[in-house]
Amino acid sequence: MTDSRIHCGVLPLKKAAEEKAQARRDAASASFKSMLKEQGDITFNSRWSKVKESLRDDLRYKSMKHEDREFLFNEYISELKAAEHAAERETRAKRDEQEKLRERERELRKRKEREEHEMEKVRIKIRRKEAVTSFQALLVERIKDPMASWTESKPKLEKDPQGRATNSVLDSTDMEKLFWDHIKMLQERCVHDFRALLAEVLTSEAASRETDDGKTVLNSWSTAKRLLKPDPRYNKVQRKDREALWRRYAEDMLRRQKSSHDSKEDKYTDARGRKSLDSSKHTLESGRSHERR
Numbered sequence: 001m002t003d004s005r006i007h008c009g010v011l012p013l014k015k016a017a018e019e020k021a022q023a024r025r026d027a028a029s030a031s032f033k034s035m036l037k038e039q040g041d042i043t044f045n046s047r048w049s050k051v052k053e054s055l056r057d058d059l060r061y062k063s064m065k066h067e068d069r070e071f072l073f074n075e076y077i078s079e080l081k082a083a084e085h086a087a088e089r090e091t092r093a094k095r096d097e098q099e100k101l102r103e104r105e106r107e108l109r110k111r112k113e114r115e116e117h118e119m120e121k122v123r124i125k126i127r128r129k130e131a132v133t134s135f136q137a138l139l140v141e142r143i144k145d146p147m148a149s150w151t152e153s154k155p156k157l158e159k160d161p162q163g164r165a166t167n168s169v170l171d172s173t174d175m176e177k178l179f180w181d182h183i184k185m186l187q188e189r190c191v192h193d194f195r196a197l198l199a200e201v202l203t204s205e206a207a208s209r210e211t212d213d214g215k216t217v218l219n220s221w222s223t224a225k226r227l228l229k230p231d232p233r234y235n236k237v238q239r240k241d242r243e244a245l246w247r248r249y250a251e252d253m254l255r256r257q258k259s260s261h262d263s264k265e266d267k268y269t270d271a272r273g274r275k276s277l278d279s280s281k282h283t284l285e286s287g288r289s290h291e292r293r
Contacts, residue, residue, distance in 0.1 A: 035060040044080040131169040139182040146186035190236040218250040
């Protein structure tokens with residue numbers, strides 16, 4: 001019983017002594033590392049062999065056992081390296097994040113620029129369309145003559161009080177092209193009206209009348225011209241086109257007349273053929289009847 005009590009009393013004292021000794025060692029280790037930190041010129045690349053000479057006079061150096069000094073130094077260097085790597089990772093992470101942020105900003109800028117560019121293209125297209133429509137309306141109002149020229153018409157168009165012929169969206173080349181498109185439309189309309197005039201005047205009845213020298217409105221331009229000239233639609237077609245349009249109309253009409261005549265001839269020939277065949281059949285049948293009698 002006595003030995004057991006003694007043993008139970010010694011253990012706590014021994015444990016307390018060990019803990020106290022460990023606390024002193026931990027404090028000494030912490031002081032030693034504080035000493036290393038205070039040096040300022042120790043980095044993770046430093047070597048113990050070069051550093052220790054400058055530390056010998058420090059009490060914190062002397063308080064450590066010889067074998068523990070280099071160990072703690074290397075442990076401190078490892079901590080420095082770990083801190084350096086952590087700092088590098090943090091710096092790299094921040095740099096990557098900043099680069100991502102800058103990339104997002106660049107993409108946003110580019111997208112905004114593209115959108116603005118597209119919007120500007122749309123605005124320009126709308127302004128151009130409006131300018132074209134306005135100028136075309138001006139042409140319809142002012143240019144009625146299919147023989148008009150751009151050189152003569154341009155100064156008149158530029159006097160428009162609404163400024164439809166001086167719109168900066170359209171340059172001179174654009175307006176000249178629109179002008180000639182308008183003239184072409186007027187000329188096509190005049191050609192259409194002239195063809196209608198030909199159909200109204202150069203009828204089958206008119207074509208059947210011949211002059212003393214055998215001319216008709218379908219084989220003589222001068223004869224046809226006398227009938228067409230009084231109508232305003234005649235003068236609106238360009239001089240160089242009148243005879244060509246008449247000639248095409250006359251050729252087409254003569255072709256139709258010939259086709260109609262040929263068709264009548266064919267019908268007449270067919271009718272005569274059928275009549276002759278019927279007569280022959282009747283004669284043959286009469287002869288057979290006579291023979292039987």
